[in-house]
Amino acid sequence: xxxxxxxxxxxxxxxxxxxxxxxxxxxxxxxxxxxxxxxxxxxxxxxxxxxxxxxxxxxxxxxxxxxxxxxxxxxxxxxxxxxxxxxxxxxxxxxxxxxxxxxxxxxxxxxxxxxxxxxxxxxxxxxxxxxxxxxxxxxxxxxxxxxxxxxxxxxxxxxxxxxxxxxxxxxxxxxxxxxxxxxxxxxxxxxxxxxxxxxxxxxxxxxxxxxxxxxxxxxxxxxxxxxxxxxxxxxxxxxxxxxxxxxxxxxxxxxxxxxxxxxxxxxxxxxxxxxxxxxxxxxxxxxxxxxxxxxxxxxxxxxxxxxxxxxxxxxxxxxxxxxxxxxxxxxxxxxxxxxxxxxxxxxxxxxxxxxxxxxxxxxxxxxxxxxxxxxxxxxxxxxxxxxxxxxxxxxxxxxxxxxxxxxxxxxxxx
Numbered sequence: 343x344x345x346x347x348x349x350x351x352x353x354x355x356x357x358x359x360x361x362x363x364x365x366x367x368x369x370x371x372x373x374x375x376x377x378x379x380x381x382x383x384x385x386x387x388x389x390x391x392x393x394x395x396x397x398x399x400x401x402x403x404x405x406x407x408x409x410x411x412x413x414x415x416x417x418x419x420x421x422x423x424x425x426x427x428x429x430x431x432x433x434x435x436x437x438x439x440x441x442x443x444x445x446x447x448x449x450x451x452x453x454x455x456x457x458x459x460x461x462x463x464x465x466x467x468x469x470x471x472x473x474x475x476x477x478x479x480x481x482x483x484x485x486x487x488x489x490x491x492x493x494x495x496x497x498x499x500x501x502x503x504x505x506x507x508x509x510x511x512x513x514x515x516x517x518x519x520x521x522x523x524x525x526x527x528x529x530x531x532x533x534x535x536x537x538x539x540x541x542x543x544x545x546x547x548x549x550x551x552x553x554x555x556x557x558x559x560x561x562x563x564x565x566x567x568x569x570x571x572x573x574x575x576x577x578x579x580x581x582x583x584x585x586x587x588x589x590x591x592x593x594x595x596x597x598x599x600x601x602x603x604x605x606x607x608x609x610x611x612x613x614x615x616x617x618x619x620x621x622x623x624x625x626x627x628x629x630x631x632x633x634x635x636x637x638x639x640x641x642x643x644x645x646x647x648x649x650x651x652x653x654x655x656x657x658x659x660x661x662x663x664x665x666x667x668x669x670x671x672x673x674x675x676x677x678x679x680x681x682x683x684x685x686x687x688x689x690x691x692x693x694x695x696x697x698x699x700x701x702x703x704x705x706x707x708x709x710x711x712x713x714x715x716x717x718x719x720x721x722x723x724x725x726x727x728x729x730x731x732x733x734x735x736x737x738x739x740x741x742x743x744x745x746x747x748x749x750x751x752x753x754x755x756x
Contacts, residue, residue, distance in 0.1 A: 343378050346449060348450075350450040356614045357650075361674070362453060363381055365538075365540040369747075382400075392650070406466065406467060413477060416434055442480060447481045448480055450482060457489065458491065481754045485536065486535050490519040490520065503525045512535045512693065514696065533743045534741075535670075555647065559643075563605070563607065564607050564609050565600060565665065566680070567666070569593065569667050572667075577707050596715050608642055645657070662726065664683070679733040681725075682722075686705065697740055698737075699736060
Protein backbone atom coordinates (compact mmCIF):
# COMPACT_ATOMS: atom_id res chain seq x y z
CA UNK A 343 0.00 0.00 0.00
CA UNK A 344 1.36 3.42 -1.04
CA UNK A 345 0.77 6.04 1.66
CA UNK A 346 0.21 9.66 0.65
CA UNK A 347 -0.19 12.43 3.21
CA UNK A 348 -2.03 15.63 2.19
CA UNK A 349 -0.86 18.69 4.12
CA UNK A 350 -1.25 22.46 4.13
CA UNK A 351 -4.97 23.17 4.09
CA UNK A 352 -6.97 24.83 6.86
CA UNK A 353 -10.46 23.49 7.47
CA UNK A 354 -13.44 21.96 5.70
CA UNK A 355 -15.34 25.12 6.66
CA UNK A 356 -13.27 26.73 3.91
CA UNK A 357 -14.87 25.18 0.85
CA UNK A 358 -11.88 26.04 -1.33
CA UNK A 359 -9.66 23.99 0.97
CA UNK A 360 -12.24 21.23 0.99
CA UNK A 361 -12.51 21.28 -2.80
CA UNK A 362 -8.73 20.89 -3.16
CA UNK A 363 -8.59 18.10 -0.55
CA UNK A 364 -11.48 16.12 -1.98
CA UNK A 365 -10.53 16.57 -5.63
CA UNK A 366 -6.92 15.59 -4.96
CA UNK A 367 -7.79 12.59 -2.78
CA UNK A 368 -10.38 11.27 -5.24
CA UNK A 369 -8.07 11.74 -8.24
CA UNK A 370 -5.22 9.95 -6.45
CA UNK A 371 -7.43 7.04 -5.39
CA UNK A 372 -8.84 6.76 -8.91
CA UNK A 373 -5.54 6.95 -10.78
CA UNK A 374 -3.26 5.23 -8.22
CA UNK A 375 -5.45 2.30 -7.07
CA UNK A 376 -2.98 0.97 -4.48
CA UNK A 377 -2.73 4.34 -2.69
CA UNK A 378 -3.93 5.19 0.79
CA UNK A 379 -4.59 8.90 1.34
CA UNK A 380 -4.57 10.61 4.75
CA UNK A 381 -5.59 14.25 5.25
CA UNK A 382 -3.56 16.28 7.75
CA UNK A 383 -5.79 18.90 9.37
CA UNK A 384 -5.53 21.50 12.15
CA UNK A 385 -9.24 20.83 12.90
CA UNK A 386 -9.87 17.06 12.79
CA UNK A 387 -12.81 17.50 15.15
CA UNK A 388 -14.62 19.27 12.30
CA UNK A 389 -13.06 17.49 9.35
CA UNK A 390 -13.22 13.77 10.23
CA UNK A 391 -16.91 13.39 9.47
CA UNK A 392 -16.77 15.82 6.54
CA UNK A 393 -14.01 13.93 4.68
CA UNK A 394 -15.07 10.40 5.65
CA UNK A 395 -14.22 7.74 4.55
CA UNK A 396 -10.84 9.43 3.87
CA UNK A 397 -8.97 9.33 7.21
CA UNK A 398 -7.99 12.60 8.90
CA UNK A 399 -5.11 13.15 11.32
CA UNK A 400 -4.29 16.18 13.45
CA UNK A 401 -1.44 18.49 12.47
CA UNK A 402 0.13 20.96 14.87
CA UNK A 403 1.31 23.59 12.37
CA UNK A 404 -1.02 26.32 13.72
CA UNK A 405 0.49 25.84 17.21
CA UNK A 406 3.90 27.14 16.26
CA UNK A 407 5.80 26.36 19.45
CA UNK A 408 4.46 22.80 19.70
CA UNK A 409 5.05 22.13 16.00
CA UNK A 410 8.59 23.51 16.20
CA UNK A 411 9.28 21.32 19.25
CA UNK A 412 8.11 18.25 17.33
CA UNK A 413 10.33 19.28 14.45
CA UNK A 414 13.38 19.52 16.73
CA UNK A 415 12.60 16.07 18.14
CA UNK A 416 12.37 14.66 14.63
CA UNK A 417 15.71 16.16 13.60
CA UNK A 418 17.29 14.96 16.86
CA UNK A 419 15.98 11.40 16.40
CA UNK A 420 17.17 11.23 12.82
CA UNK A 421 20.57 12.78 13.59
CA UNK A 422 21.30 10.42 16.48
CA UNK A 423 20.14 7.41 14.52
CA UNK A 424 22.31 8.18 11.49
CA UNK A 425 25.42 9.26 13.40
CA UNK A 426 25.44 6.82 16.33
CA UNK A 427 22.92 4.13 15.41
CA UNK A 428 20.99 5.03 18.55
CA UNK A 429 17.24 4.73 17.94
CA UNK A 430 15.47 6.89 20.53
CA UNK A 431 12.05 6.06 19.11
CA UNK A 432 10.23 7.80 21.98
CA UNK A 433 11.24 11.13 20.38
CA UNK A 434 8.97 10.48 17.42
CA UNK A 435 6.33 8.38 19.15
CA UNK A 436 3.37 10.59 18.31
CA UNK A 437 0.75 10.22 15.62
CA UNK A 438 1.67 13.29 13.60
CA UNK A 439 5.35 12.43 13.17
CA UNK A 440 4.53 8.78 12.54
CA UNK A 441 2.36 9.80 9.58
CA UNK A 442 5.31 11.70 8.11
CA UNK A 443 7.71 8.82 8.73
CA UNK A 444 5.33 6.21 7.29
CA UNK A 445 4.26 8.15 4.19
CA UNK A 446 5.78 7.56 0.78
CA UNK A 447 5.19 11.15 -0.31
CA UNK A 448 3.77 14.33 1.24
CA UNK A 449 1.56 16.43 -1.05
CA UNK A 450 1.17 20.01 0.14
CA UNK A 451 -2.04 21.85 -0.79
CA UNK A 452 -1.39 25.24 0.80
CA UNK A 453 -3.20 26.99 -2.05
CA UNK A 454 -2.10 30.63 -1.75
CA UNK A 455 -0.68 30.48 1.78
CA UNK A 456 3.01 30.07 0.91
CA UNK A 457 3.47 33.82 0.97
CA UNK A 458 4.12 36.60 3.45
CA UNK A 459 0.95 38.42 2.37
CA UNK A 460 -0.83 37.12 5.48
CA UNK A 461 2.15 37.61 7.82
CA UNK A 462 5.48 35.89 8.47
CA UNK A 463 3.94 33.67 11.17
CA UNK A 464 1.36 32.33 8.70
CA UNK A 465 4.07 31.62 6.14
CA UNK A 466 6.08 29.77 8.80
CA UNK A 467 3.07 27.66 9.76
CA UNK A 468 2.94 26.47 6.14
CA UNK A 469 6.67 25.85 5.98
CA UNK A 470 6.42 23.48 8.96
CA UNK A 471 4.95 20.45 7.13
CA UNK A 472 7.58 20.87 4.40
CA UNK A 473 10.39 20.99 6.96
CA UNK A 474 8.90 17.93 8.69
CA UNK A 475 8.94 16.07 5.39
CA UNK A 476 12.55 17.12 4.88
CA UNK A 477 13.48 16.00 8.42
CA UNK A 478 11.73 12.66 7.87
CA UNK A 479 13.68 12.24 4.61
CA UNK A 480 10.47 11.93 2.63
CA UNK A 481 9.79 13.40 -0.83
CA UNK A 482 7.35 16.28 -0.83
CA UNK A 483 5.45 18.04 -3.59
CA UNK A 484 3.97 21.53 -3.57
CA UNK A 485 0.81 20.91 -5.54
CA UNK A 486 -1.01 23.46 -7.74
CA UNK A 487 -0.30 26.58 -5.70
CA UNK A 488 0.00 30.34 -6.02
CA UNK A 489 3.32 31.11 -4.31
CA UNK A 490 4.95 34.32 -3.07
CA UNK A 491 5.87 37.04 -2.52
CA UNK A 492 8.49 36.65 0.22
CA UNK A 493 10.73 39.14 1.96
CA UNK A 494 11.89 38.11 5.43
CA UNK A 495 11.67 34.37 4.79
CA UNK A 496 12.80 34.30 1.16
CA UNK A 497 15.96 32.30 1.95
CA UNK A 498 13.97 29.59 3.76
CA UNK A 499 11.29 29.53 1.06
CA UNK A 500 13.89 29.14 -1.68
CA UNK A 501 15.67 26.38 0.28
CA UNK A 502 12.46 24.39 0.77
CA UNK A 503 11.29 24.87 -2.80
CA UNK A 504 14.63 23.71 -4.15
CA UNK A 505 14.46 20.59 -1.97
CA UNK A 506 10.96 19.64 -3.10
CA UNK A 507 10.55 16.70 -5.44
CA UNK A 508 8.35 18.94 -7.56
CA UNK A 509 6.62 22.33 -7.39
CA UNK A 510 3.49 22.81 -9.46
CA UNK A 511 1.90 26.25 -9.77
CA UNK A 512 -1.56 27.22 -10.91
CA UNK A 513 -0.77 30.61 -12.48
CA UNK A 514 1.89 32.15 -14.68
CA UNK A 515 2.58 34.95 -12.18
CA UNK A 516 3.77 32.40 -9.60
CA UNK A 517 5.86 30.66 -12.25
CA UNK A 518 7.66 33.89 -13.12
CA UNK A 519 8.13 34.84 -9.46
CA UNK A 520 9.69 31.50 -8.49
CA UNK A 521 12.00 31.56 -11.48
CA UNK A 522 13.09 35.06 -10.53
CA UNK A 523 13.78 34.16 -6.90
CA UNK A 524 16.14 31.36 -7.88
CA UNK A 525 14.12 28.15 -7.71
CA UNK A 526 16.08 25.66 -9.77
CA UNK A 527 15.17 25.09 -13.40
CA UNK A 528 13.14 22.00 -14.13
CA UNK A 529 11.52 21.65 -10.71
CA UNK A 530 8.58 24.00 -11.45
CA UNK A 531 5.67 22.91 -13.64
CA UNK A 532 2.64 24.93 -14.69
CA UNK A 533 -0.54 22.96 -13.96
CA UNK A 534 -3.96 24.04 -12.65
CA UNK A 535 -5.87 24.06 -9.38
CA UNK A 536 -7.06 20.62 -8.32
CA UNK A 537 -10.56 21.97 -7.58
CA UNK A 538 -11.25 22.07 -11.32
CA UNK A 539 -11.55 18.27 -11.13
CA UNK A 540 -14.29 18.36 -8.49
CA UNK A 541 -17.59 17.13 -9.90
CA UNK A 542 -20.81 18.89 -8.84
CA UNK A 543 -23.33 16.96 -6.79
CA UNK A 544 -26.37 15.44 -8.48
CA UNK A 545 -29.17 17.75 -9.64
CA UNK A 546 -31.50 15.99 -7.22
CA UNK A 547 -29.33 17.07 -4.29
CA UNK A 548 -29.29 20.68 -5.57
CA UNK A 549 -33.09 20.64 -5.78
CA UNK A 550 -33.25 19.21 -2.26
CA UNK A 551 -31.01 21.97 -0.84
CA UNK A 552 -32.90 24.73 -2.63
CA UNK A 553 -36.17 23.31 -1.32
CA UNK A 554 -34.83 23.20 2.25
CA UNK A 555 -33.62 26.80 1.88
CA UNK A 556 -36.95 27.86 0.36
CA UNK A 557 -35.13 29.20 -2.71
CA UNK A 558 -36.92 29.37 -6.06
CA UNK A 559 -34.63 29.97 -9.05
CA UNK A 560 -37.31 29.76 -11.72
CA UNK A 561 -38.48 33.38 -11.64
CA UNK A 562 -35.46 35.23 -13.05
CA UNK A 563 -31.92 34.65 -14.21
CA UNK A 564 -29.63 34.48 -11.18
CA UNK A 565 -26.50 36.43 -10.39
CA UNK A 566 -24.51 34.43 -7.84
CA UNK A 567 -22.45 36.41 -5.34
CA UNK A 568 -19.59 35.24 -3.14
CA UNK A 569 -18.32 37.72 -0.53
CA UNK A 570 -15.72 37.53 2.20
CA UNK A 571 -14.73 39.40 5.34
CA UNK A 572 -11.16 39.46 4.02
CA UNK A 573 -12.06 41.37 0.86
CA UNK A 574 -14.22 43.69 2.99
CA UNK A 575 -11.28 44.56 5.24
CA UNK A 576 -8.98 45.13 2.27
CA UNK A 577 -11.49 47.41 0.55
CA UNK A 578 -12.14 49.39 3.71
CA UNK A 579 -8.40 49.84 4.27
CA UNK A 580 -8.27 51.88 1.09
CA UNK A 581 -10.61 54.53 2.57
CA UNK A 582 -7.51 56.63 3.26
CA UNK A 583 -7.13 56.90 -0.51
CA UNK A 584 -10.47 58.60 -0.80
CA UNK A 585 -13.17 55.91 -0.91
CA UNK A 586 -16.17 57.17 1.00
CA UNK A 587 -18.25 53.97 1.00
CA UNK A 588 -17.80 50.79 2.98
CA UNK A 589 -17.49 47.63 0.93
CA UNK A 590 -20.98 46.52 2.03
CA UNK A 591 -22.45 49.80 0.73
CA UNK A 592 -20.44 49.68 -2.49
CA UNK A 593 -21.23 46.08 -3.44
CA UNK A 594 -24.91 46.33 -2.47
CA UNK A 595 -25.30 49.39 -4.73
CA UNK A 596 -23.67 47.51 -7.60
CA UNK A 597 -25.83 44.42 -7.13
CA UNK A 598 -28.98 46.53 -7.00
CA UNK A 599 -27.98 48.30 -10.20
CA UNK A 600 -27.18 45.01 -12.00
CA UNK A 601 -30.44 43.39 -10.93
CA UNK A 602 -32.51 46.38 -12.03
CA UNK A 603 -30.69 46.92 -15.31
CA UNK A 604 -30.58 43.27 -16.41
CA UNK A 605 -33.60 41.87 -14.55
CA UNK A 606 -31.53 39.50 -12.43
CA UNK A 607 -32.18 37.83 -9.10
CA UNK A 608 -29.29 37.92 -6.56
CA UNK A 609 -28.24 34.77 -4.68
CA UNK A 610 -25.52 34.93 -2.02
CA UNK A 611 -23.34 31.82 -1.82
CA UNK A 612 -20.97 31.73 1.17
CA UNK A 613 -17.82 29.74 0.35
CA UNK A 614 -16.27 29.95 3.83
CA UNK A 615 -18.43 29.27 6.88
CA UNK A 616 -15.91 29.21 9.74
CA UNK A 617 -14.52 28.07 12.03
CA UNK A 618 -15.67 31.01 14.11
CA UNK A 619 -17.88 33.99 13.28
CA UNK A 620 -14.95 36.12 12.14
CA UNK A 621 -14.36 33.72 9.24
CA UNK A 622 -18.00 33.08 8.32
CA UNK A 623 -18.90 34.63 4.95
CA UNK A 624 -22.59 34.15 5.69
CA UNK A 625 -22.44 37.16 8.02
CA UNK A 626 -21.26 39.68 5.40
CA UNK A 627 -23.57 38.01 2.88
CA UNK A 628 -26.60 38.54 5.09
CA UNK A 629 -25.61 42.15 5.79
CA UNK A 630 -25.27 42.96 2.10
CA UNK A 631 -28.39 40.96 1.23
CA UNK A 632 -30.42 43.06 3.67
CA UNK A 633 -29.24 46.26 1.94
CA UNK A 634 -29.99 44.80 -1.50
CA UNK A 635 -33.42 43.64 -0.39
CA UNK A 636 -34.30 47.15 0.81
CA UNK A 637 -33.05 48.63 -2.46
CA UNK A 638 -34.89 46.19 -4.72
CA UNK A 639 -37.93 45.91 -2.45
CA UNK A 640 -38.03 42.18 -3.07
CA UNK A 641 -36.60 39.10 -1.43
CA UNK A 642 -32.92 38.25 -1.68
CA UNK A 643 -31.74 34.66 -1.86
CA UNK A 644 -29.14 33.72 0.76
CA UNK A 645 -27.78 30.22 1.37
CA UNK A 646 -27.83 29.78 5.13
CA UNK A 647 -26.54 26.21 5.46
CA UNK A 648 -23.04 24.77 5.64
CA UNK A 649 -22.61 22.73 2.46
CA UNK A 650 -19.94 20.60 0.83
CA UNK A 651 -18.00 22.07 -2.10
CA UNK A 652 -19.62 19.75 -4.65
CA UNK A 653 -23.04 20.87 -3.41
CA UNK A 654 -22.08 24.54 -3.73
CA UNK A 655 -20.74 23.85 -7.21
CA UNK A 656 -24.07 22.28 -8.17
CA UNK A 657 -25.87 25.39 -6.90
CA UNK A 658 -23.47 27.80 -8.63
CA UNK A 659 -24.06 25.84 -11.83
CA UNK A 660 -27.65 27.18 -11.77
CA UNK A 661 -26.46 30.81 -11.96
CA UNK A 662 -26.53 32.95 -15.10
CA UNK A 663 -23.47 35.01 -14.11
CA UNK A 664 -21.32 35.11 -10.99
CA UNK A 665 -19.47 37.82 -9.04
CA UNK A 666 -17.01 36.35 -6.60
CA UNK A 667 -14.54 37.51 -3.96
CA UNK A 668 -13.65 33.89 -3.10
CA UNK A 669 -11.39 32.33 -5.72
CA UNK A 670 -12.66 28.78 -5.34
CA UNK A 671 -16.24 29.97 -5.67
CA UNK A 672 -15.08 31.51 -8.95
CA UNK A 673 -13.40 28.22 -9.90
CA UNK A 674 -16.71 26.44 -9.29
CA UNK A 675 -18.38 28.94 -11.63
CA UNK A 676 -15.68 28.86 -14.33
CA UNK A 677 -15.69 25.06 -14.41
CA UNK A 678 -19.49 25.16 -14.70
CA UNK A 679 -19.22 27.53 -17.69
CA UNK A 680 -20.81 30.38 -15.73
CA UNK A 681 -19.33 33.80 -16.68
CA UNK A 682 -17.44 35.30 -13.74
CA UNK A 683 -16.52 38.78 -12.54
CA UNK A 684 -13.70 38.11 -10.08
CA UNK A 685 -12.97 40.53 -7.25
CA UNK A 686 -9.23 40.17 -6.68
CA UNK A 687 -6.86 40.96 -3.82
CA UNK A 688 -3.83 38.87 -4.89
CA UNK A 689 -2.11 37.53 -8.01
CA UNK A 690 -3.82 34.14 -7.70
CA UNK A 691 -7.10 35.47 -9.11
CA UNK A 692 -5.91 37.19 -12.33
CA UNK A 693 -3.59 34.23 -12.94
CA UNK A 694 -6.45 31.74 -12.88
CA UNK A 695 -8.82 33.98 -14.83
CA UNK A 696 -6.14 34.27 -17.50
CA UNK A 697 -6.28 30.49 -18.01
CA UNK A 698 -9.85 30.97 -19.27
CA UNK A 699 -9.04 34.10 -21.31
CA UNK A 700 -11.07 36.10 -18.77
CA UNK A 701 -8.34 38.44 -17.52
CA UNK A 702 -10.48 41.45 -18.46
CA UNK A 703 -13.16 40.28 -16.02
CA UNK A 704 -11.08 40.96 -12.90
CA UNK A 705 -11.77 43.87 -10.53
CA UNK A 706 -8.72 44.50 -8.34
CA UNK A 707 -9.85 45.58 -4.90
CA UNK A 708 -7.41 48.50 -4.66
CA UNK A 709 -8.70 49.92 -7.95
CA UNK A 710 -12.35 48.88 -7.93
CA UNK A 711 -14.93 51.55 -8.69
CA UNK A 712 -18.52 51.71 -9.82
CA UNK A 713 -17.78 52.50 -13.47
CA UNK A 714 -15.34 49.62 -14.08
CA UNK A 715 -17.45 47.17 -12.09
CA UNK A 716 -20.61 47.95 -14.06
CA UNK A 717 -18.78 47.81 -17.37
CA UNK A 718 -17.28 44.41 -16.57
CA UNK A 719 -20.53 42.94 -15.29
CA UNK A 720 -22.45 44.32 -18.26
CA UNK A 721 -19.95 42.64 -20.57
CA UNK A 722 -20.70 39.26 -18.94
CA UNK A 723 -24.47 39.67 -19.29
CA UNK A 724 -24.42 40.97 -22.87
CA UNK A 725 -21.89 38.39 -24.08
CA UNK A 726 -23.09 35.50 -21.94
CA UNK A 727 -23.39 32.88 -24.64
CA UNK A 728 -20.04 33.55 -26.30
CA UNK A 729 -18.25 33.63 -22.91
CA UNK A 730 -19.88 30.35 -21.94
CA UNK A 731 -18.56 28.74 -25.13
CA UNK A 732 -15.03 29.98 -24.37
CA UNK A 733 -15.20 28.64 -20.81
CA UNK A 734 -16.28 25.21 -22.02
CA UNK A 735 -13.46 25.09 -24.56
CA UNK A 736 -10.82 26.20 -22.05
CA UNK A 737 -12.06 23.83 -19.35
CA UNK A 738 -10.88 20.80 -21.35
CA UNK A 739 -7.30 22.14 -21.33
CA UNK A 740 -7.48 23.22 -17.68
CA UNK A 741 -8.68 19.81 -16.48
CA UNK A 742 -5.84 18.19 -18.40
CA UNK A 743 -3.45 20.53 -16.58
CA UNK A 744 -5.06 19.64 -13.23
CA UNK A 745 -4.64 15.93 -13.90
CA UNK A 746 -0.97 16.53 -14.65
CA UNK A 747 -0.52 16.96 -10.88
CA UNK A 748 -1.44 13.31 -10.38
CA UNK A 749 1.14 12.24 -12.95
CA UNK A 750 3.76 14.22 -11.02
CA UNK A 751 2.70 12.61 -7.72
CA UNK A 752 2.95 9.18 -9.35
CA UNK A 753 6.46 9.98 -10.61
CA UNK A 754 7.52 10.91 -7.06
CA UNK A 755 6.62 7.39 -5.94
CA UNK A 756 9.07 5.73 -8.32
